Amino acid sequence: MKTLLTGGTVVSMDPAVGNLARGDVLIEDGVIVEVAERVDAPDADVIDATDRIVMPGFVDNYRHTWQTAFRGIGADWTFPEWAVAMHGTLKPHYQPEDVYTSTLLGRLEALHSGVTTMLDWYHVAQTPEHEDAAVAALRDGPGRSIFCLGAGWGTPDPVDADIRRVRSDLAADGLLTMALGLRGPEATSMDTVARELKLAAELGLRTSLHVEASGTIGNLRAHGLLRDTTTAVHANGISDDELRMLADAGGSLSISPDVELKMGFGTPITGRALAAGLRPTLSIDDVPSVGGDMFSTMRTAFAVQRGLDGGLRSRDLLAFATVDAAASCGLDARTGSITPGKDADIILLRADDLTIFPVTDPVATIVSAGHPGLVDTVLVAGQVVKRDGVLMGVDLPALRTRLIESRNRIAAAAGIPLDGTWRPQPASQ
Incomplete structure (x- = not known):
């Protein structure tokens, strides 16, 4: 044809x-x-x-589509508030059908706005049925998707069996492939990080790692655990030396500028990454807090860095959101x-x-x-x-109805209002 x-x-x-x-x-x-x-x-x-x-098409290498039903609810939240709301309050009430509906609508939204390749960083981590529902939704959404299976916050070791089970059902060269979401030394032991990296290598999986604290990358390098197949996400707090360590290891970096600025992570490190020899890439992260399109994401990253040093050019941003992001997913030979x-x-x-x-x-x-x-x-x-x-072959009215029903049921089970008055309270507040 x-x-x-x-x-x-x-x-x-x-x-x-x-x-x-x-x-x-x-x-x-x-x-x-x-x-x-x-x-x-x-x-x-x-x-x-x-x-x-x-x-x-755009490549988004870090998004949590399971949160789509609660779009916009967290526009005013800090990161600790988001964590309490999504992981502590709402997530326990997600059923597999809720994961399916949010994931499918989230993937269709991304396609609708031109994101042809998307890494879906899944950390609902309830049951195998929840995982299967997310995989089914990504199959039904006609895009190129990477199911990045990560342990949920607070999930005990090990998660190896789940990763092996899902990997056995996903080909390495189809439209739907798999990656492993590392918990990292900020959330678990270095022994666990080493074991998960070994498992990823065995199964041929790239890895993605949420990085907050300075010292994390240095700690990984000291233990011989920096890989050219790992994408560090955010990393606002790490030093220039650690950025060079990541570059020297051949790793990659995903920046979510709107989330990072709004939630208090700090200034996106686009320029610092380039100075260290890294080609930064761009991602959405979560739509309860920010918009889900790559156009606004590029514009935020561009405006912030130009305001700091005037160094970026528009072609840089388009590369970050296409060919550079494809490389971070190991797909630059294909897309x-x-x-x-x-x-x-x-x-x-x-x-x-x-x-x-x-x-x-x-x-x-x-x-x-x-x-x-x-x-x-x-x-x-x-x-x-x-x-x-x-969008072709999609019954959007029916899917919209299902998503609203899912959102309302979860909110009612969690006991939260949907009138804009709810503000989650982290334990430290």
Whole structure:
């Protein structure tokens, strides 16, 4: 099967391909086979990309979709308040069907806003049925997804059996793959970290690690536990020396700028990471607190760092959210740029929308003024999953009803109001 995207402004994110003011992209059996100003393919299905920006889909390498039902409830929360609310108050009342519905709607939201690849950092950690529900939802959401299974907060050792069980059901090369969410030395023992890294290596899994405190990366290096397959998340409090340690080990870094600024983590370390030799990547984290699209995430990271030192350029931000993030997931050979030989994970943005028209510099426009309303068409591995602004084959009214019912049931079981008056109280307050 061949598909031809024709007549669009191509932003490839591949220096060898470059950008094309007017270009065609030929896809065959889900793979990009040619990118040029003109491609002759009379036997291809044609998607007219006139007045569209054609670019690689976004890659979000750290998001908790199980929290989708409580979107916006935590806009005013600090991190300790979020932890009490989501993990201490609401999570115990999640049933498997609640995990399924929130995960599916969260994945569809990401697709709708142009996120073709997403790492779903799961830490509901109730029962195997909860895990299976999350996996089923990611399968039913037609995107490229990574199920990052992590132990829930307060979960006793070990979690090895759960990880092995889920891994046995997920191929290493399909649209749905797996990673391991490390608890790290801030939450558990160094022996446990070593065991989980050994298990990840045995099963061929990359790992993701939430990092808060200075000394964590140094501690891992001292014990020989820094890996080139680990992505450190946030890491606002670590030193420049530790950033260099992470870079020297070949590791990667995920920054969630909106959450970090709002919840009190500190200033996003975008510029410090670059100075240390790391290519930072971008992620959403959680939608109870922030918006779920990569456009606003790029804009926050861009504005903060430009305010600090003026050093970043718009192309940097677009790379962080596409090809660099794909590399952090071990998927840069398959996605992240419009490159012949890679899977066709591509989005088309409306260039004729009045909020960005006229488009003089497409990269600068995407980063400075882009928004989810521009996402007209989305392809994942060549399959069209959104067309003319509408997700394909999705009964959104029914799913919306299920999500509201799920939210209301959980809130009632937890005894919390949904009128904006609830403010969780951490133990220290």
